[in-house]
Amino acid sequence: MELDLSLSAAELTARLVDIESVSGNERALADAIAAAISGLPHLTVHRDGNVIVARTTLGRAERVVLAGHIDTVPVAGNLPSHLDGDLLYGCGSCDMKSGVAVQLRLAGQVTAAARDVTYVFYDCEEVEAERNGLLRLSRSRPELLAADFAVLMEPTAATIEGGCQGTLRAEVSTRGERAHSARSWLGSNAIHSAGGILDVLRAYQARQPVVDGLSYHEGLNAVGISGGVAGNVIPDECVVSVNFRFAPDRSSQQAADHVRETFAGFDVRITDSASGARPGLSRPAAASFVAAMGGEPRAKLGWTDVARFDALGIPAVNYGPGDPTLAHRRDEHVPLAQIAECEARMLAWLAA
């Protein structure tokens, strides 16, 4: 499985798609990427498991990271890739092997840019956070990620999506007292009491704050509810699982405080939480990126790995080919023209 960097980014995408790399099974693809870039004299290549980092060392005043994950969700009868007119279909075509193809094309061509570049290819993005290769690298070799700005080449339909919202999950619960349902007044119904939790959710006014010029949109939602002991028993517990998506002007701690305050009077247990990321579009490297890519940047509402860069103090944006709403779908695909457009704009920006 050889990756020829002289192929077009579109052709390279097809090659990448055809090397199956479901999370946990990235070795063959990581090997192919390492082989393709290891001989390039302008890059210093590091490997850590199936994470590959390649860096220019031109001594420029500014350094940017271009990052992409090389794993995919499980194959769903959508391999190998195939072309239908100007659209390339196949598992990972949109999320995000077309972005990885652009990274590889840039790694091959950009020998002496206006800014130093760090290319990061990482594994296990589509699974639980603890397996994420970028997280592992940020803990074991943070110096390899040092930069002034980062572009995560996730699918955004070639429009800059700035920062990302945070996400927090909590279990909000009520307690009651069991009783036989034929004598329900001897107990206290925890499911009925959970009506109070749903009241709070129904009345909740979600903020839509503007952060660094981009409009975010928060949301507080029940994503699960459970309660009940048996068909003839008044239940003594009801648990509502709540997901709070919060704008990047709140920290995880502030988000947790807000959720506890919102559900004051109920038992609240925060089960997991991931900070968002501010877009940081006013920093010089970001500003030049925005100018070079064109279009109107918008806020990223879903959580992405840009938050990891934010946690390292590095402003980051999402930018790449492919419609993000097609990700994880059996019919995921990417327009060839968008791959070419991303490559051309990124090339122009790095050369400027």
Next chain:
Amino acid sequence: MELDLSLSAAELTARLVDIESVSGNERALADAIAAAISGLPHLTVHRDGNVIVARTTLGRAERVVLAGHIDTVPVAGNLPSHLDGDLLYGCGSCDMKSGVAVQLRLAGQVTAAARDVTYVFYDCEEVEAERNGLLRLSRSRPELLAADFAVLMEPTAATIEGGCQGTLRAEVSTRGERAHSARSWLGSNAIHSAGGILDVLRAYQARQPVVDGLSYHEGLNAVGISGGVAGNVIPDECVVSVNFRFAPDRSSQQAADHVRETFAGFDVRITDSASGARPGLSRPAAASFVAAMGGEPRAKLGWTDVARFDALGIPAVNYGPGDPTLAHRRDEHVPLAQIAECEARMLAWLAA
């Protein structure tokens, strides 16, 4: 395993308890009961599986049924029986082998009473309704159950409990539209909508009607709730399982109509329903029974097999030794004095 009907009812209870008869395993006990009463010249005995019916045929104007189930819930380390002072412990001692012992004592002694008597011993009361021996008999040989009045000798602490409340279960549900929880406003949250169902339950005013002189107490309760797809998905369905306990002045159909009306605007699916039973204490046979037993009759709030007699047009009450709240407990027991009291009062009534 021989049952000697000349033993006291208390001693007989201990013998019955020591013949294990968890639902489905009643054969040995049914055999012993059949053997004990088959030789009695004043009784005509019928057997259908593990259901045994014994009838006097004196040609009296009135006939009464004395019924008891011979099965128990699973043994919980509480066999064989043992005495502790005046209390007999053991699986089934309270629910309801002490009642069955009284039935057997009466069957042995009452050779020529003022009313004809039908003794019914039946299996599988503690499991799903379709296996219930009394239900089977009411379908296959309803003429064997024909009577003017029935006493179900379930534990009531030797106080008459009249009729019983009906029970109905329904699934009340809401529909929404799935969306990613990062863009919750693109969907519609079915769990939030279920707040409307809980509003109805919290505001519900349960009736406490007096029926045939006894005070019932209805209840409408959630006994289960479930909803949720994944931690990042706005759920499109939420189901609340509701249990309606209704007084015997409503039929099952009226109860279903009431539940549908109460949850107007929501999807309501009735999943099962069992009618209650009016106490019928004003009928002559019942009135003489109330007078003979003494004490103030109260309403039976839980559902019992008296409802099957009601469905056959036979007024019925619950009356027997043992505290009903001890039923199904590992430490279930019965006061010996209550067994003797029940036997004496029943004897007096039948002889009158």
